[in-house]
Amino acid sequence: MAVLTFANTKGGAGKTTAVVIVACELARMGFSVTVLDADPQLWISKWHERLGDRAPASLSVVPYVTSANLGQHARKLRDKVDFLLIDLPGARSPLLAQALGHSNYVLIPVQGSAMDAEGATNVIELLQYLEDRADIRIPHSVVLTRVNPMVTTRALQSVKELLSSRRVHVLSTPIIERAAYREVFGYGQTLYSITSESVSNLDKAQQNAQTLAQEVLRRILPYSSRGDRTKSETLKLSA
Numbered sequence: 176m177a178v179l180t181f182a183n184t185k186g187g188a189g190k191t192t193a194v195v196i197v198a199c200e201l202a203r204m205g206f207s208v209t210v211l212d213a214d215p216q217l218w219i220s221k222w223h224e225r226l227g228d229r230a231p232a233s234l235s236v237v238p239y240v241t242s243a244n245l246g247q248h249a250r251k252l253r254d255k256v257d258f259l260l261i262d263l264p265g266a267r268s269p270l271l272a273q274a275l276g277h278s279n280y281v282l283i284p285v286q287g288s289a290m291d292a293e294g295a296t297n298v299i300e301l302l303q304y305l306e307d308r309a310d311i312r313i314p315h316s317v318v319l320t321r322v323n324p325m326v327t328t329r330a331l332q333s334v335k336e337l338l339s340s341r342r343v344h345v346l347s348t349p350i351i352e353r354a355a356y357r358e359v360f361g362y363g364q365t366l367y368s369i370t371s372e373s374v375s376n377l378d379k380a381q382q383n384a385q386t387l388a389q390e391v392l393r394r395i396l397p398y399s400s401r402g403d404r405t406k407s408e409t410l411k412l413s414a
């Protein structure tokens with residue numbers, strides 16, 4: 176199994192949306208997925224509760240995850256599910272270092288803005304500190320979020336240049352700005368329970384989510400700790 180943390184100390188970077196997208200797609204692929212909801216605002220827990228029986232059967236959510244119980248949950252679940260995803264609160268929090276310490280892989284959502292890039296830098300510096308001081312090397316990638324499908328803004332271009340100058344790996348699939356991602360949250364839906372009449376470009380959002388999840392899967396599989404982590408279809412997907 177693999178523990179995957181979504182982190183950026185800048186609020187509103189798109190962490191929770193990215194967690195929901197990746198969690199749903201991995202569950203649709205047939206993996207068992209648990210989200211540890213460490214945001215006291217409980218967005219994912221509330222969304223999952225509203226989903227009810229529309230939720231993918233192999234997706235579960237643990238609410239009220241705090242620094243006092245994160246380690247306990249991670250240890251208990253790490254060999255029970257295929258993927259454990261951690262959604263962190265927006266601001267800097269003691270939970271961040273703790274969650275990183277439990278992670279096999281870290282995804283850093285970044286919008287095309289200087290402030291988001293700064294929040295990403297905080298996470299990357301903390302990862303570097305863990306490597307230098309504790310010899311813990313946690314692989315990580317930035318995922319660009321809320322990307323305009325039509326144009327590359329100057330702000331996004333400068334964020335890309337900054338990340339490249341720091342040799343930070345960036346996923347080749349960005350999360351596109353789509354109304355469907357907002358609606359899924361707002362109405363307690365998934366990209367597959369919502370109807371295409373109620374939101375524009377649903378098919379494009381679904382395609383984007385699938386491509387992203389497949390890329391995430393390819394990245395994290397080598398760091399997954401469970402011997403039987405990959406059923407044959409997993410290998411096919413990651414090829």
Ligand SMILES: Nc1ncnc2c1ncn2[C@@H]1O[C@H](COP(=O)(O)OP(=O)(O)OP(=O)(O)O)[C@@H](O)[C@H]1O
Nearest residue numbers: 186187188189190191192265321351352353356357
């Ligand atoms: N790809 C996207 N397309 C459209 N809207 C998006 C997208 N990603 C995020 N949003 C919207 O941006 C806002 C912030 O996103 P989100 O809650 O995922 O960020 P966050 O990093 O989890 O925030 P916080 O730090 O407060 O936890 C939300 O209103 C969400 O619906």
Ligand SMILES: [Mg+2]
Nearest residue numbers: 190191214263
């Ligand atoms: Mg959030």
